[in-house]
Amino acid sequence: MANSSADMSVREPITHVIFDMDGLLLDTEKFYTEVQELILARFNKTFDWSLKAKMMGKKALEAAHVFVEETGISGSLSAEKFLEEREETLQKLFPTAELMPGVSHLVKHLHENAIPMCVATGTLRHHFELKTQRHGEIFSMMHHVVVGDDPEVKKGKPSPDIFLAAAKRFKGGPLDPRKVLVFEDAPSGVAAAKNAGMYVVMVPDPRLDSSFHEAADEVLSSLSDFNPSNWGLPPFKDVSS
Ligand SMILES: O=P(O)(O)OC[C@@H](O)CO
């Protein structure tokens, strides 16, 4: 089901695409949830999606502060300690990350049509390498990648920093943000894209409360439902897809 609030008739065709990664290109948000549930169980607390909604998309330390403070465990576990504790488990899980549905088809289609695209992810560089090590073909089609510990990314999503930095690194100098389409799964990422003046397609986890969908220009239940023609991008040839 797609709901597109932005009116195509007044929009310029999209010329550049920026992909978020965790939860959008890669099925990795479940790894963060798994390790957070394990740690919370020690404090007899449960993890829920209202907390997830506040953490996802944020840079590691920012998300860690939300986690320990919102769950009330900051007196026993600091944000830094939480990051240390989860590291070992995440390092085992990340290399098993799979592509989300529709990613391969869309990225290859945009690449075949020479649409410049890149990745802008809050994840840290060393985690990025672990998560993408089995997906070289797809990530090699990206013009560049901006990660959460990039020096130009002063503040994490919902600040626009990471999307502005990503847009600047395409060939051909500064872009009109209204020609850039961002794909995101997280409320913080959708807000960051809008703060950058860009359009954003949200592909939210079905467990995320729909009240978080409002700021997105289009909401899809899967990337497989994306129709490039709605955004002035080259249409898929095999319309059966
Ligand atoms: O910006 P993305 O790729 O979603 O990464 C955020 C992730 O580190 C946790 O949600």
Ligand SMILES: [Mg+2]
């Ligand atoms: Mg994400």
